[in-house]
Amino acid sequence: MMRAIDKRNILILLFLLLLLAIVSILSIILGSENISLNRFFQILTGKGTGIEKNILYGIRIPRLMLALSIGASLSIAGVLLQAVFRNPLVEPYTTGISGGASFAVSLALVSGLTKIFGISALYLSAFTGAIFVISILYLLYQLKKIKNINTLLLTGIMMSFIFSSLIMLVMALSKVENTHSIIFWLMGSLEQSRIQTSLFTIIISIFLFLIVIYYFHELDALLLGEEAATQLGINVRNSQIKFFLVASILTACSVTISGIIGFVGLAIPIIMRKIIGTKHNYLLIASYLGGALFLSACDLISRTIIAPRELPVGVITGITGGIIFLWTLFKRDKS
């Protein structure tokens, strides 16, 4: 009775894994310079030329790793926040974290810090901005200035609005070239992929994923509401803040390295919930794989559709994600 349903879920997970493997290989062999599948395996066994090795190990594999880890991170952050706030419309960028990061980046660009310290100034300022917002929200919650989880959400939304206006203010007062840089950063990109940053985001996403999967039963209980979760023996306040912090760190790392890539954290958890159900043991794995799959596929499209030029990956995530989302929605309603 129980096994039939589990088998279905496990098949879905295996299918996602298979798709992920296919997209990963395509992402490595396709691009402005295509590599045949045979040649790809030859390069893997050390028979490639210097240029080919450089394309593979220096550009495409780090970029793929970045797309996989950022997609997975944003998607897991979305699952956590939607469970904590019991609201399927919440996403990683609703909580004000990306707003803080974006504002800090716009300041770094305008003040010329990036010209002196390069890309690391951008990373440092984005991460500082994100952590600043997380710290404020966390402190307000722990000091009980924010009494319930919905007020935390509203505070985050309001901080987002304030930061958006501040970014517009900075843009209005700065030079045209700086405005361009800010807009470019806001569109999100996976171009700044280096093996170190890619490894870092992959390790963070796997590590935090393992932590939350250990506590998946708490996420299930939270879906029933705060009182019902307490009556199942869950320390609700601790759970909420734990998942909020994990989601925040995942978001902060993603925003820092790739700017704002919309839609993944909102739509993937909703789509996966429709396909695999609300139980978080399966949902977390499906969302991790689904997020990774979605962003790497979108990145592949954005790199190849008008090659050698690239489209901003956010454009592709919005369009394809929106279509998949609507399809899932109507397919489900019809049935």
Add this chain to the structure above:
Amino acid sequence: MNEVLINIENLSCSYEKGFELKNISCKFCRGELCGIIGPNGSGKTTLIKAATGLMKIKSGSIEIEGKNLKSLSPSHIAQKIAVVMQENNYLLEMNVLDYVLLGRIPYRKSFSFMPLKNDIKIAVEMLSKCGIANFANRNISELSGGERQLTHIARALTQNPQIIFLDEPTNHLDLAHQHQIMNLLKSLAENEFICVVVVIHDLNLAGRFCKKLYLMNNGELISSGTPNEILIPNILEEVYKVKIAIQTDNINQKPLIFTPL
């Protein structure tokens, strides 16, 4: 008197602003189906929240099987007490068996990705007890109100509790489901020997099924006793502020309450 499972003494507690429970003392015993009755806003649900550790106690004490509630951890309380609150609107995309298995969360000791065999056995047993074993694979959002209420009760029973609190379990249900639920609760108390406490508005159902009634008004416990002792016109009229007439049901010898025009 049967073994006392919950002993509440001189309990006072309040929400941050406004309503408070005042000096409540009562005992809930093993093997009894007890009803908490009273007008809207009289403190019935608040009493359940206080007794299950959801509210801070201002003064007085609550003992569960002789142990102070404050000294028990949340999961320990959840192993003793299960609660079925009023229907929650959040629609879960979850099948009935998975939902009922949530009742095993308080017993979770280490990580297990899939539910343990023993947990599944208990959940299926509770579904059968509630007469909904054939719904195990249905999505909870597809069930009718009555079926959903039975599912909530099965989830609560899966916690293996000594005490179950239910907040208006017969609300919005048709006559057949009202009786099915009340009969189930009565049999749980009498045959499984647990303590079942229901907050209930239908005084006829309360009078017919409950062994003991607790009448509340304005955060106070006005009186307690058997249905025949509590369901008396002058007591009810004072609390509900309407004219009340009572006859005795010839079949069950239980009080029948009317509000004459």
